[in-house]
Amino acid sequence: MHQIITPSSRGKDLSILLIFIAVVLTAPLWGSLIGAGYPDLLQKFAIFGLFAIGYNLLFGLTGYLSFGHAAFLGVGSYVTVWSFKLLSMNVIPAVMFAVVFSGIFALVIGFLSLRRSGIYFSILTLAFAQMSYNLAYSVLTPITNGETGLRVLRDDPRVIDNALGVTLEGSPLGDLFGITLTGYAGFYFCAAMLILGFWLSLKIFRSPFGMKLVAIKSNQTRMEYTGFNPRPYLLSAFVISGMYAGLAGSLMAITDPLAGAERMQWTASGEVVLMTILGGLGTLFGPILGAATIKYFENIFSAINLQVLENTFAFMPEWLGGIMVTITRPFVGEGWHLTLGVLFMLIIIFMPGGLIEGFRRLSRLFGGKKAASETPAAESEGGVK
Amino acid sequence: MSDEIKKFGTLSRRGFLKASVAGAAVTAAPTILINKAHAYINEPKGGTVTLGFNVPQTGAYADEGADELRAYKLAVKHLNGEGDGGMLNTMTNKALTGNGVLGKKVAYVTGDTQTKSDAARASAKRMIEKDGAIMITGGSSSGVAVAVQSLCHEVGVIFMAGLTHSNDTTGKDKRKYGFRHFFNTEMSGAALAPVLEKEFGNDRVAYHLTADYTWGWSQEGSIKKYTEALGWKTKAAVRTPLGAGDFSQYITPVLNSGADVLVLNHYGKDMVNSLTQAVQFGLRDKMVNGKQFQIVVPLFSRLMAQGAGENIKGIYGSTNWNWSLTDEGSRAFVKSFGAEYGFPPSQAAHTCYVQTLLYANACQMAGTFNPCGVIEALEGFEFDGMGNGPTEYRADDHQCFKDVLVVRGNENPSSQFDLLKVVQVTPRAQVEYPASMLGGELGECRA
Incomplete structure (x- = not known):
């Protein structure tokens, strides 16, 4: 059987965490090498990385495939914007409320959905998420402002800010005690949350609680025979991952104070499933890697237009350049979905463990035994199915 | 346990050290985003000026988006003095000379709004933060236009709205940095x-x-x-x-x-x-x-x-406009669009083309790309020869006022494009309303 959690020394975990922190904080540097070194995309990397980490705690560890996690993302966003509108532009209450509310929401949906398992569970979560989406889109328009999206306006009440005599200069943007959280400041705030979320995920992976979640995945019946009731553990995992999603949604609204219903659509729920599987299901780093890959394609590949292609192939003779442009044209620009689809297929067929498995194979190929032994234990056995 | 906490304590301190070093290195690079010493964001350096074309390439409005993009590319060509010049030959009150804008060659970047506010804002942010776009234009949905317009206003770049017909764009959601040529409901x-x-x-x-x-x-x-x-x-x-x-x-x-x-x-x-x-x-x-x-x-x-x-x-x-109009400006535009792509332009293409030219012209008039100067040049600007007759950019709400066409589906089309018949050209005076009627507040330009 797959053993995801191996007892590993504290030191190893610490070095994993350290590497992670270093990689995240230097993101603007390595990001600029691949054309991703600008705040908005880096924020997206961090936010969706967080979303995927949380999702992985449910799907990766327990094997319960939820198709409705975008609903929690949306709840997090709406709560954050409402906190901005009613209380304060400070992000601390906004984040706290978002996590708490999405947790409560996840508790309700999880309590109902977890009465079933397998495909029935997936369908139930999908149904709840779609219900939430439709509520946000057209029924609860006084709360959500429908398709237009909920925005922070200058003349909102903001009782705490007003009581403290904080006046608004320029447009209302999320701030942390005077630091406006847009641009790189916003990214570092998201990065701090990502590191925190990663650390928590690492702790859960290594904890007896995490062990029980894996036990649910490998054989729930056997677990019941040994005297454990899996339901509370499942529900906890569901709520925790819902809170991660809420936090991610909150960060989306903090870096860009707007909440729209399309964040709750089933395609958004499907996206996080893709991210997790693409990166490596049940691994520590995989989901973040998958999230970054998908966001990279969405933002960078979709922007490659004919002009850019022609410039790229300008060094070739004209006829060859023309042929190259014709060949590559369908895969970039509006065809970015196609490229992503092909990539996804290739990875699922040849590397079922996701990108992480690919890296592991590479390191085994080039680095020999040494590199392989350096690979964190959680990754080395991460591939499922 | 306490041992462990201690360990984590020291490590995170080290982490923070690293963070601040990395942070300093990183924030030093893209100073344009934070540094207030520069007069305005994305000031064009070197020989080119970059415009951001943000249109729906997927979703319910993808057809309009594709046509808008064609028009934008054509406008860039004409601005750079390539092609037959299109409406540059018919526009009145014109400062443009047909060799770029303020001596700089016009370049462009594109993005997909997916007809979703989130995606549109992400795409606009990429153009501003990464590609250095000085102006964002496009949008085939009012929801998207309103969302992107307020983003542009926050950041401080000009937004030239494309196809957006809701009153709110230049009504309750109007912004100092946003301009709309298209008409409204x-x-x-x-x-x-x-x-x-x-x-x-x-x-x-x-x-x-x-x-x-x-x-x-x-x-x-x-x-x-x-x-x-x-x-x-x-x-x-x-x-x-x-x-x-x-x-x-x-x-x-x-x-x-x-x-x-x-x-x-x-x-x-x-x-x-x-x-x-x-x-x-x-x-x-x-x-x-x-x-x-x-x-x-x-x-x-x-x-x-x-x-x-x-x-x-x-x-x-x-x-807003139909290709069968016979004024000089419309004919010139239809001719060069047709020569380029083989079919006549849509109203979406027309408004986007005109918006690009109007923006470029305002820069030329103001003698700078500084948004505040451009805004001043556009406010109250009057022009003709762009297909809608005499038109004015009203300063109070940044809405263009011009004649409106009432059309009917053609009973006997003479070609596959001859589908709309103009039954009445409603004069501007009849569709004009006071700016205060729709509410909203423009805000200020932050020079």
Whole structure:
């Protein structure tokens, strides 16, 4: 059987965490090498990385495939914007409320959905998420402002800010005690949350609680025979991952104070499933890697237009350049979905463990035994199915 | 346990050290985003100036988006002095000379809004933060336009709205940095109502199907306002989700509602689908209240007419511009667009092309790319020769005022593009309204 959690020394975990922190904080540097070194995309990397980490705690560890996690993302966003509108532009209450509310929401949906398992569970979560989406889109328009999206306006009440005599200069943007959280400041705030979320995920992976979640995945019946009731553990995992999603949604609204219903659509729920599987299901780093890959394609590949292609192939003779442009044209620009689809297929067929498995194979190929032994234990056995 | 906490404590301190070093290195690089020493964001350096074209390439408005992009590329060509110059030859009050803008060659970047506010803002942010775009333009949905416009206002770059028809864009959501050449639902209502009265009388009962977002609400409101002033009654106004695809569940109730006019507040593929289904359900063959049942599509475009085929014959609507206009500017634009792509441009293409030229011209007039100077040049700017007759960018709400076309689906098209027949050119005076009527606040330019 797959053993995801191996007892590993504290030191190893610490070095994993350290590497992670270093990689995240230097993101603007390595990001600029691949054309991703600008705040908005880096924020997206961090936010969706967080979303995927949380999702992985449910799907990766327990094997319960939820198709409705975008609903929690949306709840997090709406709560954050409402906190901005009613209380304060400070992000601390906004984040706290978002996590708490999405947790409560996840508790309700999880309590109902977890009465079933397998495909029935997936369908139930999908149904709840779609219900939430439709509520946000057209029924609860006084709360959500429908398709237009909920925005922070200058003349909102903001009782705490007003009581403290904080006046608004320029447009209302999320701030942390005077630091406006847009641009790189916003990214570092998201990065701090990502590191925190990663650390928590690492702790859960290594904890007896995490062990029980894996036990649910490998054989729930056997677990019941040994005297454990899996339901509370499942529900906890569901709520925790819902809170991660809420936090991610909150960060989306903090870096860009707007909440729209399309964040709750089933395609958004499907996206996080893709991210997790693409990166490596049940691994520590995989989901973040998958999230970054998908966001990279969405933002960078979709922007490659004919002009850019022609410039790229300008060094070739004209006829060859023309042929190259014709060949590559369908895969970039509006065809970015196609490229992503092909990539996804290739990875699922040849590397079922996701990108992480690919890296592991590479390191085994080039680095020999040494590199392989350096690979964190959680990754080395991460591939499922 | 305490040991462990301690360890983590020291480590995170080290982490923070690293963070601050990395942070300092990183923030030093893109100073343009934070540094206030520069006069304005993305000041063009070197020989080029970059414009950001943010259009829907996927979703319900993808056809419009594709046509907008064609128009933008054509505008860039003309600005750089390539091609036949198009409307640059017919525009009046012009400062442009046909060799770029302020001596710089015009370059562009593109992005996909996916007809979603989130995606549109992400794409606009990429253009501003990464590609250094000095101006963002595009959008084929008012929801998206409003979202991107407020983003541009926050960041401090000019937003030249493309196809957006909701009153809110230059009404309650207007912004100092946002400009709209396209007309709005208020003007559509004012222009369409007299024609509807003449054709259908003043004792009709209307049933609205409305796209459920800012534009749909706005158009429903305007059409209701003007038709009810004629004496029409409104039976019901049902909201439908954007991009629904199948409208049969919304059309069936219309049949027995007692209404004798169906108003479709839909656009793009939604309108093509809802109109086609309404016709298939036999609505137009029905007699209700002793009158022939009628369908009205308040915002019409040739692209949609093409999609709906036979079904648009005889249907009334309004449009910002149509390629069959015979003024000098329209002819020049249709000619160079046709030469480039082999078919005539849509109203979306027209407004986007004009917006690009107007922005470039304002920069040239102001002698700078500084948004505050450009805004000043655009406010109150009057011009002609761009296909709509004499036009003015009103300073109070950044809305263009010009004549509005009322059109009807052509009964005997002479070609596959000759689908709309202009029945009336409603003069500007008749569609004008005070800026205060729609509320909103422009805000200030932060020089």
